[in-house]
Amino acid sequence: MHAGTGYSLNQRFHQIVEFVDMEQPTTTRAVKAIALISGGLDSLLATKVILDQGIDIEGVNFFTGFCVEGHTHAIRKRQREKIKRNNSLWVAEQLGIKLHIVDVVQEYKDIVLNPKHGYGKNLNPCLDCKIFMVERALNMVGFDGHSFDFAISGEVIGQRPKSQRRETMAIISRESGANDRLLRPLCAKNLPSTLPEREGWVNREALHDFSGRSRKPQMTLAAEYGFTDYAQPAGGCCFLTDQNYSSKLSDLWNTRGQRDYELDDIVLLKVGRHLRPNNRFKLILAREEGENNFLKGYRQQYIQIDIASHTGPLALIDGDPNENDLRVASRIVARYSQGRNESEVCARVRFPDGEEKNMSIQPYSAHEIPEHWHIGV
Amino acid sequence: MNSTTITLDTTGLLCPLPLIRAQDLAKELAPGSSFLLLASDPGVYYDIPAWCRMHGHEIFHVEESSQENVIQMWIRTAETSNRASE
DSSP states (O other), rough: TTTTTBHHHHHTTTTTTOOOTTTSOOOEEEOEEEEEOOOOHHHHHHHHHEEEEEEEEEEEEEOOBBSSSSSGGGGGHHHHHSSSOOOHHHHHHTTTEEEEEEEHHHHHHHHHHSSSOOOOOOSSOHHHHHHHHHHHHOOOTTTTTTTTTOOOOOOBBBSSTTTSSSSHHHHHHHHHHOOEEOTTTGGGGOOOOOHHHHHTSOGGGSOOOBBSSSEEEEEEEHHHHTTOOOOOOOSSGGGGOOOHHHHHHHHHHHHHSSOOOOOOHHHHHSSSEEEEEEEEEEEOOOOHHHHHHHHTTTTTTSSEEEETSSOOOOOEEOOOOOOOHHHHHHHHHHHHHTTTTTSSSEEEEETTTSEEEEEEEEOOOOOGGGGGOOOOO | OOTEEEEOOOOTTTTTHHHHHHHHHHHHHHHTTTEEEEEOOTTTTHHHHHHHHHTTTTTEEEEEEETTEEEEEEOOOOOOOOOOOO
């Protein structure tokens, strides 16, 4: 048996593809695939199905900056106390494959800002995203220096309203340039055969015909494989599918007058309460100790406000506030401090250049903070 | 720890960025090289060991400064090359 695949060496021998180079002697190597690993159940199962057919597979996980995975668990204290695993690494370890984690933050901007196929329900460019990832994956080179013969995706027809429909799956295959080199093992029997199936590298009969939003077929297959501890993200793997997050991103673009962002911008949209009293500035207000500590790390980039006389949250000011705006911001911060019921408290304002000043202010009462100041709640 | 000559400072970065930076550095180093990773996100306690197991790298010392909340991991890359280029 070939280690970890359940396949005999003889069976594996039949999955050798021959490459002829006009200037080199004929060389042979095993068929090689790249699997898109989100860290969720579908990519775990799709990869396992093909791995069990004796194919040499490496995984890839793309870091876009909007990933629910990773980033946020380090910020909030209650989530920090238990070290959370990275699910894409966990999946790769379960499968016994090597994983590439690739930073695509800069190049992904174009997908978010100019999606050819538009957005989903929120600012999620799911179709363009998938096209981008499949194309990027197939252009990569494996750890052994060889290119990949086909790509594996955990998509299921009808699973997602925007990107996982029969029509859109054809668009992804075509526009990524993968064409018939993109295999979706969980629903392959519902789709035209792909190159790996026609070439006999993969047995189509051993693939699946899942469809629709039900997760039962995947859960049954996971049980058959003995996978019990897999991730079950409630809202998908991307913050752009989240309505509150998308509202904050829209607000960022609208008030800055341009659709652009840096990594710090999109990370800060995941943290704290966001309140915008006017177009000159926005307040990012920590909700607990972990967020307080995290926001402290931005002291050289943003104005910071806390209440010197009482325990309370730290706030960052994003924008270009005037003197009165700083007073308004301080009164908001005071509202969320232990001094909220005092007639006067001392707010401390620190500027990025190190300058610091204190202001005596009256905390806002609850009804003095209009609902429309809150962004994305 | 004296043999470590390269320090990779990822403090302030959230996971998986420390891992991505470590992965990119490891690709540039000769097999069997050592480097010191500095990080502030405790997620590295999961990510880095998992990555090392996967690629045959070794963590040979870990320290955490409680005052600064900086995690220090000394890593030796695998003796055989695992590098990929894009």
